[in-house]
Amino acid sequence: MTAENRHDARLQPLTPQAFRDVIGHFASGVTVITTTLDGVRHGTTASAVSSLSLEPPMLLVCMNRSSATGQALLRSGAFAVNILGEGDDELARRFAGKGDDKFAGVAVDTGEHGQPLLLDALAQLVCRVTQQVEVGTHIVFFAEVHEATARPGEPLAYYRGKFGRLAFDR
Structure with a gap:
């Protein structure tokens, strides 16, 4: 394929499936976002999580509008990010x-605002929503991190629809 042909291909309309295929080349970590609303625990696997600010400590989480956990988070205003470790494929x-009940048989503690904390997670961040914005099919939650903890270990990675591990040059 010539450089000219590659350029022409980029000018074609982008379909949702083509976008999904291309963005799937971006490797990410794997988290479980959890919240509690009216005494009911909610949780979903998410990779659209990013640190945002150190002062104050903030992050953002993107949740599909149709997600029951996203809707519960919208109403509760508090959530936990449970960062999964290598070998947590089944939990993801x-x-x-x-x-x-996704929580059946899972070791869980409770965060400062009732958020479920997955005890086997590599790390946990307890957050309060400061702002949310609806964009396309998703809600972007901006949140201040109030508590955080981590244990030694390697993260679970997600790439091209599969879970795996990171390989570091030593």
Whole structure:
């Protein structure tokens, strides 16, 4: 393919599937976002999480508007980011699904505002929403981090629809 042909290909309309395929080349960490609303625990697997500010400590989380966890987070105003570690593939799949009690058999503690903290997670951040913005199919939550903890270990990675591990040059 010539440089001219590559340029022409980029000028074609971008379909949702083509965008998904291209953005799938971006490797990310894997988290489970959790919240509690009216005594009911909610959680979903998410990779659209990013640090935003050190002072004050803030992050952002993107949740699909149709997500039950996203809707609960919208109403509760508080959530936890549970960063999964290498080997937590099953936990990631469990919270990515719909239906049954995703928390059944999972070791859980409670954060300062009732957020479920997954005890086997590599790290946890307890957050309060300061602002939310609806964009396209998602809600972007901006949140201040009030508590955080981490344990030694390696993160679970997500790339091209699969879970894996990072390989570092030593």
